[in-house]
Amino acid sequence: MSNLIQLNQGIANIATDAWTLVQLPASQVEERKQAGKVVLFKLTGENTVTNEQIATTAIPATGKIIVPLSVFITRKNELASRIQQGEVGVWLATHEVLEHLVKDQPDLNTLPIIAIHVERFADGRIFSLGTLLRTRYGYKNELRAFGDVLRDQLYFLKRSGFTSFQIRADRSAQDAIASLNDFSVPYQGAVDEPRPVFQRYNRTA
């Protein structure tokens, strides 16, 4: 059973996933630690991917794939024809810098999908990344959240421009759909509705 929620013209449905997610191989470099514990959140701009990881990432020979940003940038020549055919999307971790993608690929709309991986529920950088992709960089295609994605983020993700949501495997996507509409009248303008409430209604009446 698929755990992917997709928004089409504002209507949410459980959809089968046409994309294969390409992961980086595990790093040999030791994780950064603090007081003996692995640091939960990486700093924005922190370089966490090694050249070796990029080189040894296994890319399936056929089909639609979403590749890590670092692989996309470094192994572009190898992927060129598939990019042209619209079979390659890109994913970023929340600590990666959006501008690196934009610099590499000035017309983001050649990408059919961009996905953002949120490692931990509490990492709200994903909302700014979505907002920037939609409002600053004019990205119009599918924008997906995956990772620690649970129903109580969905309303905020939707308002930040996300259109598909890969719900964490141990939770029901069917149950989660309801939370996309937790609130019916947002106060402030955001990606999905840029007009704040005072621009949409005559509240003086």
Add this chain to the structure above:
Amino acid sequence: MYKYDAIDQRIVDERVAQYRDQTRRFLAGELSEDEFRPLRLQNGLYIQRHAPMLRIAVPYGMLSSRQLRKLGDIAKKHDKGYGHFSTRQNLQLNWPKLEDTPEILAELASVEMHAIQTSGNCIRNITTDQFAGIAPDEVIDPRAMAEIMRQWSTFHPEFALLPRKFKIAVSGTKHDRAVVQAHDIGLEFYTDAQGKMAIKVWVGGGLGRTPILGSVIREHLEWQHALTYCEAIIRVYNLHGRRDNMYKARIKILVKALGIDEFRNQVETEWAHLQGSLNTITETELKRVGQHFETMPYETLPSHDASFDMAVASNPAFAAWVKRCVHPHKQAGYRAVTLSLKPHGKAPGDATSEQMWTVAELAEQYSFGELRVSHEQNLILADVKLSDLHAVWEKARAAGLATPNIGLLTDIVCCPGGDFCSLANAKSIPIAEAIQMQFDNLDYLHDIGDIELNVSGCMNGCGHHSVGHIGILGVDKDGSEWYQVSIGGKQGNDASLGTVIGPSFSADEMPEVIQKLIDVYIKERTPEERFIDTVRRLGVAPFKANVYAKEEIAA
């Protein structure tokens, strides 16, 4: 004050439904403890030492009689019959049951109240001057802008999960009473050279573990841009603030790390894209919200009242109360009244249900049915006629709300501390009570004069100890409770952070330590000099010498 329309009401009603379902899922085991935590926190629910603590939002400190009456009812029904007014002008209940909290929120929604974003890593309740709208030194009444910002920040999708909590204060007076320099963002409203409302924007202030006063990021911002400019600031923070270490996650650390000039460049670059976007505030919206804060229907009164003057002259107890608890008003014949929640020997900021009902009644009868909560944890009746002051005093006194100690040593600002809070290193309430009893002599208190004493039970600093003229901080040393004392902190336009005087003390020593600080002041002060000014003039040394004198001899 602001009254909900159908849209505002719908939002709080939908919040109740959402939270009810989240709580149901948690109790049914569908949400783990870790997953429920950020959800309940954004609804003001902490899990404390004995029971959950629910923090109810009092936006910019404004309450109606109806709301306060309901708060009294809720405290009676779902708690032990009292609540605690906090330094963020909110009300905290210490003993509700987790299972009851959805019901409490539903009751709050019935009087246009909520607990939205009173905790968690999001934009918190916006605070302001408790005398907003009536202060003689006010340039701009900031409440309409505070309400517009409350609405904008409520469920702001981009800023739903920030690196850390985010506090905004607004102020519109010459003499800052909202501590704008100690906030993540402080908005200081003023009238510019063109006669238009403008904002001086402060950023990167904060108390807590690393107390820092804010820096000015922009001297002049037109009011229409308040929301988009805040969006630019908070976006830079959301993306670049540290999330790897919660003690370094506040915006103040980012501002310090980048330096204010670099931080300003990043914000201005961001704002270039946001300026003029649809979140720009319109004249119509400011006017609509502003109508809720229009001047009260005051009577035209002379600036003196014979019966009042006579009562002051003939009744020293009333006169003492007037001196400390009655404040000037911009309207002739009216005064603002502070009802002290600091009776000696009781937990500062606490009010019983009965007291809440009494204050609701007083507000209804004498102050247009409205009141305010101050960040010094007292309640304010903002619009009382001179001729009514004596009646208000008598009723307040009967309810234990007329201790004439506002601005004096026993008007202690104090967090709930180790008696309740699971973050605390040490108890704070018993320290405050012991100090109040040490100085339980009104003539002596009046002689000591204006002084601010703040107590926090841990370095999170809810008691704002860093800006207390005397600050007391509870610290943990090998599992026992100790207290570090600082002097020379101050809130206001000339804000400063206190200096620690030396090694910390046990709880028993604290009243004597404060006594020794006061003794130095009494001995050294020049006529009319306040404690803080003596500290600023002499420095810490003479105070330190007196407090530690005995130990040095013993050694």
